[in-house]
Amino acid sequence: MQKDKFFRDIENVRHRNEELVKTHCSYCGMQCGMNLRVDKSTNKIIGVEPRYDWPVTLGKMCPKGVTAYQQTNHDDRILKPLIRDDASLKGTKEGFREASWDEAYDLIAKKFGELQEDYGKDSLSVFSGVSMTNEKCYLTGKFARVAMGTRYIDYNGRFCMSSAAGGFLRSFGVDRGSTLPWTDVHQTDCLFIAGSNTAECHPTSMFRVWAVQERGGYLIVADPRETPVARRADVHLDLRPGTDLALANGILNLLIQNGYADESFVNQHTNGFEETKELVKDFTPEYTSMITGVAVEKIERAAEIYGKAPNAIVMFARGVEQQHKGVDNVSAYTNMALVTGKIGRPKAGVATFTGQGNGQGGREHGQKSDLLPGYQKITNPEAVERVSKVWGIEPEEMPKPGVSAYEMFELMDNKTIRGLYLLCSNPAVSAPNLNFVRGALKKLDFMVCGDFFLSESAEYADVILPSVSWSEDEGTTTNLEGRIIKINKAQEPIGESKPDWLMQVELAERLGKGKHFSHLKTAKDVAEEFRLASKGGVADYYGATWDKIDEQDGVFWPCTDKEDKGTPHMFLDKQFYHPDGKAKICALPYRPPAEEPSEKYPLRLTTGRVVYHYLSGNQTRRIKFLNDMCPDPYVEVHPITAAEYDIEHDEVVLLYTLRGKANYKVKITEAIREDTVFVPYHFGDLESINLLTIAALDPISKMPEYKACAAQIDKIKVAGKVL
Amino acid sequence: MTTTTTTRRKLYMELENCIGCRACLAACTQCGGHEQKNRNYVYDVNPLVNSQTMPLMCLHCVDPACARSCPAQAIQIHETGAVLSATVDKCIGCQNCTIACPYGIPKFDEEENLMYKCDLCIDRTKDDIPPMCASVCPSNTLQWLTEDEIADKKQATDVGNDKWVTSMPYLEGETHVTVNLPGVLQGTVKLF
Structure with a gap:
């Protein structure tokens, strides 16, 4: 197959x-x-x-x-635990000394204990990530709630996937990143890709994308930039950053007006159609064009192609999700599939390009402030009871929901949170509004960081625990299809580094919670407990044993028991996960970006990735080949805009917003809107574009609006001299 | 593993697919015989205008100018047709090959005083295993195809309107690598 x-x-x-x-x-x-x-x-x-x-x-x-x-064997790997005694050096690489694991654990147990005694259980927090196995993600959630006993745990998926999760939950009642396997992608007749620089961020999807066009199918791309995938699109919807909701409503209106709605599907399997139809009526091509800046003919052509296509897949990524209406954008693009009935069968559906390695699995198993393993709500008493039993605690001991990733920094700033265990993430580069976030990290009384390289965030830590790279441990991840796959160990951990799950077991013993952790001797032990903890949840992994994953080239969740082969295609029975079995077509009023251009800040700033780097660049900036290809950030400017500012290619300029400023080399290209500038976000210290970005959060997903804010450029070089 | 040295497949390039990721350059260093030095090129076609890029690999000429120009006869041609990198003990570092090559393929290592070039990952391709560049290429710009598959490609994309150029017949001279220049979709009939 x-x-x-x-x-x-x-x-x-x-x-x-x-x-x-x-x-x-x-x-x-x-x-x-x-x-x-x-x-x-x-x-x-x-x-x-x-x-x-x-x-x-x-x-x-x-x-x-x-x-x-x-x-794996990079010279920069941290080989032993590091302790810094002089807190005045926080925010620098200086002052760390090597220590034994015993000393590091003892210090952490002592400091965590003191803080909780003085300021309560919830004075501690965990900030984690999803570039690690399901087993690690699962145990991190358990560690926070059982060993540390705090409500404050959240993760970097809030900066990545949480809007997709929120949108899918609202539209389908379930959050699986793709409703179909990737082996369907090249077989569809139309790909509608919004806010995904697929060629740079998910390059190995591209042979399937091009194959759609080779077969005579269509490619529609919505992006403010003419990215390498947009370059070959049949229709490139070159919208203003932050206006996706208007575009999606406008296209939906045309689909309905031109008779492409599948009435029998809508009637039998969805709610919300009439209300949505009324709302999108206002989004005429002309009105949509006025908001988005996309030509009327392009909007009409895109709607016509998507409407006519026998099968089509709507795909999107951070471009639409990293907005303060990211959840609405996801549901609005999903509306296209629900109204036309192009879902719930092979070759037709909806998918998001998951950004992080385990962005899917990592958000399902209890690292999110309000979730327990298996996508079970921590506010659902039955779920709390089920999971408490697996964990060997009383349901009353289960902490309450915490707050989202960015909100945790606000609590650090006001000293509600005083201690932090950070792992698998580098928020000192990847969080928005970095002047504030870095200040909040500096205010912490005590911070522990688990990482295998000394990241910009580790520079704020008192103790650094050397974790292993992905190749020195085993476990599962869940890829962008929702396919659970196996990561295998290829080498023993170098130096004294350890997998995060093992540190957590050993640390739990120091914190007096050994009886809940000491039975976990191997990653496989964690996997077995984790499958059980997810049982009964929406993301049920109970049937996804490591053997089955090997035999079948992965297992698509849900997979509820030993006989279940998993679920490559979602909704084939047209049953959605809301209680009435129907999907929700959502009526979503348009909202502009939180910060629109003004006289002082006339440009639209948007951010994203380049093909050579991953997330905060903590890993990829250390790889010679990758760093040689892209050693520094830059600001992409359209030549007409550059002429207005009298700036040239390769000239260094000052880019600034209400929140911060940084110097960047100019990259002139016609492949961007005249009103928009773009900077990649993989760089640290004074080069971080997130010094400038805005922390306007989506009300549901708490996703910051990385993709749109107002900015200005100042020339700093006159006649060869830097001012 | 087959022991025959007759290769059944050839390198085929569809330049318009290129997304500029340069995975081919990174992968080139991973071929066991390449000593971590990549031997191919990816160019920005219109740097201040758009994101179009294209790879430039050795086309493995049937009558290679690099080998003909080599005073030391250091550049050998494998029985598969692959034009190999200069034999280390014969190469005199004169760089004639770089100048002679119509595509500027052979590179020069200043420290070692040796030329090095694409050998089509001969330790792979002699057994019909795709070279590293075509193995990893995420966009199918570089493909490893049989003669029949290449003939199909030609038929599908050569629409006889004189606007279409491939390396068949030949850009410069006959090569073992087939190149399909931008315009790869022009023969495509839309589904609807």
């Missing part, structure tokens, strides 16, 4: 004295299959070999994937 037209039966090259360990990439949600080459005499990872038989990516990799193995 999974051997599609791209599959080739190819044997791998096996070099002498080498072993190949099959696994997946450490980076984005594509989770490309790869083989790590291990030297049998040194037992070290020395290279990569394509994994031709992985059905999703067939051996293909982007430059990050090809060089991912270079993280």
Whole structure:
């Protein structure tokens, strides 16, 4: 079933004295299959070999994937626990000394204990991430609630996937990032891609995207920039940043007006159509064009193509999600599929391009402030009872919901939160409004950071715990399809580094909670407990054993028991997850971005990724090949705008907003709107574009509006001199 | 593993698919025989205008100018047709090959005083395993195809309107690599 037209039966090259360990990439949600080459005499990872038989990516990799193995034995790896005694050095790389695990654990237990004694249980917090296995994500949630006993846990998915989650939950009653497997993508007749720079952020999707056009299908791309995927689109909807909701409403209006609504599907399987139809009536092509800046003809053509297509997939990513109406954008684009009935069958549906490696699984299993494993609400007494039983605690002991990622920094700033355990994330680069966030980190009484490189955020820590890279531990992740896959261990941990789950078990023992953790001796032990804890939840992983994952090339959740093979296609029975089995078509009034351009700040600033870097760049900036390709950030400016500001290609300018400023080299390109400038966000210290971005949060997902704020450029060089 | 050295497939390039990710350059360093040095190129076609990029790989000429120009006869041609990198003990570092190549492919290592070029990952392609660049290419710009598959590609995209150019017949001279220049969709009939 999974051997599609791209599959080739190819044997791998096996070099002498080498072993190949099959696994997946450490980076984005594509989770490309790869083989790590291990030297049998040194037992070290020395290279990569394509994994031709992985059905999703067939051996293909982007430059990050090809060089991912270079993280494992990198010179910058932290090999021992580090302690910094002089708190005045916080925010710098200085003052750390090597320590034993015992000393580090003792110090953490002592400081955490003191803070909780003086300021209460909830004076501590956990900020985690989703570039790690389900097992680690699961145990981190348990560790926060059982070992630390705090309500304050949240994670960097709030900066990445939470709007998609919120939108899918509202529209479908379930949040699985894709309603279909990726092997359907090239077989559809129309791809409508909004706010995804697919070619740079999920490159190994591209052979399937181009294949749609080769078959005579259509590609529609909505993006303020003419990205490499937009360059070849049949229709490029070059909208103003932050106006997706108007565009989606406008297209929905045309679909309904021109008779593309599937009335029998709408009547039988959805709610909310009439109300939505009324609301989108105002979004005539002309009105939509006025808000979005997209030509009327393009809007009409896009609606016509999507409407006529026998099968179509609506896809989106951070471009639409990282807005203060990100959840509305997701539901509004999802409306297109629900109104036309292009969902619940092969080759038709809705998908988001998951940004982080385990962005899907990591948000399902209890790292979110209000969620327990299996996507179970911490406010649902039955779920609390089920999970409490697995964890061996009384339901009354379960902490209440906490707050979202950015809101935790507000609580650090006002000293509600005084202690932090940070892992698998680098918010000192990736959070918005960084002057505030970095200040909040500095105010902490005590901070622990688990990481394998000394990130910009680790610079605020009192104790750094050396974790392992992805290649030195095993476990599962859930890729952007919702397919649970297996990450395999290729090398023993270097130095004294340890997997995060093991640190948490050992630390729990120091915190007097060993009886809830000490039975977890291996990653597999964690996996077994985690499957059980997810049982009965929406994201039920109970049937997804490691053996089944190996046998089937992954397991799509939900997978509820041993016989269940999993669920590659969602909603084939047209049953959605709301109590009445129907999906919700949402009537969503348009709201402009939180900060619109003004006389003082006339430009629209938007941010994103480049193909060579991942997230905050803490990993990829250390890889020589990748850093050589893109060593510095830059600001993309249209030549007409550049002429207005009298600035040239490669000239350094000052870019600023109400919140912050930074200097960037100008990159002139016609592939961006004249009213918009773009800066990639992978860089630290004074180069972080997030010094300038706005922390306007989506009311549901608490996603900051990274994708749109008002900015201005000042020339700082006159006649060869920097002013 | 097959022991025959007859390759059944060839490198085929569809330039318009290129997304500029340069995975091909990164992957080139991963071929066991390449000593971590990449041997190919990716160019920005219109740097101040759009995001169009294109790879430039050795086309493995049937009558290669690099080999003909080599005074030391250091550049050998494999029986598969792959034009190999200069034999280390023969290369005199004169760089004639770089100048002679119509595409500027051979690179020069100043420290070692040696040329090095794409050998089509000969330790892979001799067994019909795709070279590293085509193995990883996420956009199918670089593909490893049989003669029949290449013939199908030609038929699908050569619409006989004189606007279409591929390396068939030949850009410069006959090559073992087939290049499909921008315009790859022009023969496509839309589904609706």
